[in-house]
Amino acid sequence: MNCLWCNEEIMNEINWSTLVFPTKQKNICKRCEENLAIITGSRCNHCSRQSEIRICNDCLWWKNYNNGKDTIVFNYSIYSYNNDMKEIVAKWKYRGDYELGYLFTHSFGQHFRQKFKSKKDVIAVPIPLSEERMQERGFNQASMLASFLPIQTKELLSRVHNEKQSKKSRNERISSQNPFILKGSINNSVILVDDIYTTGTTIRHAADVLVKSGCPEVFTYTLIRS
Amino acid sequence: MEYDSQLRSPDLRKYIGKLLLQKEIPQGVLSSNHFTQIPSINRKTFHYQCHRCGNNKRSLFGKIPCGLCQKEHLYCRSCIQMGRVMECEPLFYWSGEQLSWPSYDAPLTWEGSLTDAQQKASNNLVQAIQEKEREHLIWAVCGAGKTEMLFKGIEYGLKVGKRICIATPRADVVRELKPRIQDAFQEVPIEALYGGSDDRVGESQVILATTHQLLRFYQTFDLMIIDEVDAFPYHHDPTLPFAVNRAKKSTCTTIYLTATPRQNLLLKMAFKQLPHTFVPVRYHGHPLPVPELKMSYSLHKDLKQKKFPKHITNWITNRPKPNRQLLLFVPTILLAEQVVKNLQDITNGRLGVIDSVHADDPDRIEKVDLFRIRKIQVLVTTTILERGVTFPSVDVVVLDAGHSVFDEAALVQIAGRAGRNKKDPTGEVLFIHDGKTNAMVRAIQSIKQMNKRGGFSL
Ligand SMILES: [Zn+2]
Ligand SMILES: [Zn+2]
Ligand SMILES: [Zn+2]
Ligand SMILES: [Zn+2]
Numbered sequence: 001m002n003c004l005w006c007n008e009e010i011m012n013e014i015n016w017s018t019l020v021f022p023t024k025q026k027n028i029c030k031r032c033e034e035n036l037a038i039i040t041g042s043r044c045n046h047c048s049r050q051s052e053i054r055i056c057n058d059c060l061w062w063k064n065y066n067n068g069k070d071t072i073v074f075n076y077s078i079y080s081y082n083n084d085m086k087e088i089v090a091k092w093k094y095r096g097d098y099e100l101g102y103l104f105t106h107s108f109g110q111h112f113r114q115k116f117k118s119k120k121d122v123i124a125v126p127i128p129l130s131e132e133r134m135q136e137r138g139f140n141q142a143s144m145l146a147s148f149l150p151i152q153t154k155e156l157l158s159r160v161h162n163e164k165q166s167k168k169s170r171n172e173r174i175s176s177q178n179p180f181i182l183k184g185s186i187n188n189s190v191i192l193v194d195d196i197y198t199t200g201t202t203i204r205h206a207a208d209v210l211v212k213s214g215c216p217e218v219f220t221y222t223l224i225r226s
Numbered sequence: 227m228e229y230d231s232q233l234r235s236p237d238l239r240k241y242i243g244k245l246l247l248q249k250e251i252p253q254g255v256l257s258s259n260h261f262t263q264i265p266s267i268n269r270k271t272f273h274y275q276c277h278r279c280g281n282n283k284r285s286l287f288g289k290i291p292c293g294l295c296q297k298e299h300l301y302c303r304s305c306i307q308m309g310r311v312m313e314c315e316p317l318f319y320w321s322g323e324q325l326s327w328p329s330y331d332a333p334l335t336w337e338g339s340l341t342d343a344q345q346k347a348s349n350n351l352v353q354a355i356q357e358k359e360r361e362h363l364i365w366a367v368c369g370a371g372k373t374e375m376l377f378k379g380i381e382y383g384l385k386v387g388k389r390i391c392i393a394t395p396r397a398d399v400v401r402e403l404k405p406r407i408q409d410a411f412q413e414v415p416i417e418a419l420y421g422g423s424d425d426r427v428g429e430s431q432v433i434l435a436t437t438h439q440l441l442r443f444y445q446t447f448d449l450m451i452i453d454e455v456d457a458f459p460y461h462h463d464p465t466l467p468f469a470v471n472r473a474k475k476s477t478c479t480t481i482y483l484t485a486t487p488r489q490n491l492l493l494k495m496a497f498k499q500l501p502h503t504f505v506p507v508r509y510h511g512h513p514l515p516v517p518e519l520k521m522s523y524s525l526h527k528d529l530k531q532k533k534f535p536k537h538i539t540n541w542i543t544n545r546p547k548p549n550r551q552l553l554l555f556v557p558t559i560l561l562a563e564q565v566v567k568n569l570q571d572i573t574n575g576r577l578g579v580i581d582s583v584h585a586d587d588p589d590r591i592e593k594v595d596l597f598r599i600r601k602i603q604v605l606v607t608t609t610i611l612e613r614g615v616t617f618p619s620v621d622v623v624v625l626d627a628g629h630s631v632f633d634e635a636a637l638v639q640i641a642g643r644a645g646r647n648k649k650d651p652t653g654e655v656l657f658i659h660d661g662k663t664n665a666m667v668r669a670i671q672s673i674k675q676m677n678k679r680g681g682f683s684l
Pocket of ligand 1: 003004006030
């Protein structure tokens with residue numbers, strides 16, 4: 001097995017415990033794994049941003065904007081967006097190197113079990129791409145991440161217009177028309193899955209659609225908090 | 227200059243001699259019968275091959291559930307930086323009319339003169355092209371002035387309407403070559419192609435390119451010159467020689483340039499399978515500086531404790547010609563940053579401006595320019611500056627010369643940065659180590675050997 005990022009061969013440690021309990025082989029070598037920054041220490045309990053305060057100003061703003069009750073219960077992210085991660089994401093999403101997503105098979109599943117194991121009967125819903133973007137890229141990175149989870153995935157949402165949000169200001173983005181529509185009905189709680197949480201606007205648009213259609217609770221699970 | 231009627235259309239010229247993905251060709255152009263399709267990935271039971279880059283390593287193929295054809299199939303991970311090659315989409319090469327390239331009467335506008343050694347190499351090169359030799363190697367020591375040796379050969383090629391490519395593994399070398407070649411052939415359109423370059427079309431008669439960029443060319447060059455043929459990643463990545471070969475016409479003459487040929491070329495020369503010219507003297511007629519080895523027992527302990535070895539600081543501040551700038555090579559980026567801090571703390575401004583540079587440094591080009599105009603006095607660098615760059619007056623230090631990134635070729639190239647200019651044709655070269663390696667010993671041997679062949683007895 002070669003590391004999916006640097007293509008060096010991965011040497012497996014062999015000791016008593018690996019002989020007795022063979023672990024699944026990882027797709028990422030030790031050195032590359034160490035270059036990724038897992039969020040540790042104190043963070044905002046609501047959005048996973050590294051922060052000394054338990055609920056950050058952005059999250060307070062969202063709460064206020066939604067009349068005291070945010071549309072999502074919380075967001076959980078695993079990694080911060082350092083340069084190594086930016087390079088990986090660029091190659092994975094924009095160059096379309098699909099297999100790079102498997103770098104996260106292990107960590108995305110493992111952190112899920114730690115953070116969400118108490119949630120019963122929840123289903124995973126990936127944030128969709130627009131038709132146009134899907135044509136270009138050939139795959140949806142959020143669906144790929146959702147497939148690593150030990151729960152059922154439903155492609156419940158579709159995106160009616162495109163993703164080009166980055167040039168707008170936050171207020172423009174928030175007040176812009178909600179790009180998501182619901183494709184079916186929903187009674188379970190939902191974990192929305194995406195690759196990056198940046199301002200949280202996209203994910204709240206999606207959550208909004210779900211809540212308005214009767215979804216009891218929406219959590220979000222993202223690989224990266226940028 | 228006459229082009230045939232169809233190809234006068236500038237829209238089509240850029241597709242000639244190319245091998246492209248479907249999405250790189252607009253629909254209207256694609257349906258014009260100028261292209262031939264070939265399968266993109268060849269799949270046999272235990273063997274895959276990408277037809278764009280030649281990759282056949284299984285770990286560099288991925289499987290993708292394709293949203294376009296609704297099947298799971300292969301894509302090539304090796305050449306994905308140039309756009310994704312998908313198994314379900316063919317590649318297209320230009321098979322429409324070929325363009326006859328213009329013949330120039332007197333394209334060479336350079337008026338300098340060559341030394342005897344350069345002249346000999348230049349003559350051999352022209353002859354190799356005239357007689358349509360398949361390959362010729364010019365083995366010229368660092369600072370021999372190899373760019374000037376090429377001019378007559380390129381001139382001959384342009385006189386008879388050849389399409390010419392000068393390729394090199396390193397983008398810095400392309401950037402450095404472009405103004406010099408353009409200056410020597412002022413009337414001739416020349417494009418420089420490298421990741422992030424402004425010229426991205428590749429429709430000129432003369433192309434300067436990184437070997438990577440040749441992945442998009444198909445049987446189009448009559449003369450291929452490969453500069454720094456021994457440099458990383460060319461000798462390391464089999465897809466690059468593959469791309470270079472595919473970009474050549476079957477009748478192409480290939481010229482290799484190197485100061486430090488690797489085993490494969492040395493063997494071919496030894497077995498008389500590769501005609502070559504050896505240029506053992508620098509253009510200014512002075513010998514190559516021979517590196518001095520300096521043992522530092524505490525080197526690794528010092529570096530670990532983020533200290534700079536004290537006797538090395540003494541050496542640096544007491545150099546025989548303190549006005550020379552200092553080029554300090556280190557094995558890693560981390561160490562580069564640390565050494566800058568150390569030297570700043572220790573010397574307290576006495577050495578002038580100290581800075582570092584490495585491959586991912588966004589200000590890399592600017593810093594090298596600042597060093598060249600002496601706005602930076604000490605530049606701490608990784609191996610990215612080991613070749614292709616020329617500074618007028620420097621001393622050179624390699625810190626931790628025993629590290630595996632410093633192989634024999636790298637050390638010879640690094641030593642070759644000193645004494646490049648007529649006005650200051652020598653320079654100190656110091657290898658600091660805590661245990662001699664074969665690479666160091668062989669590098670010094672080969673430098674001495676070249677000086678001997680150049681007629682210097684040391
Ligand atoms: Zn790795
Ligand atoms: Zn927050
Ligand atoms: Zn390929
Ligand atoms: Zn397909």
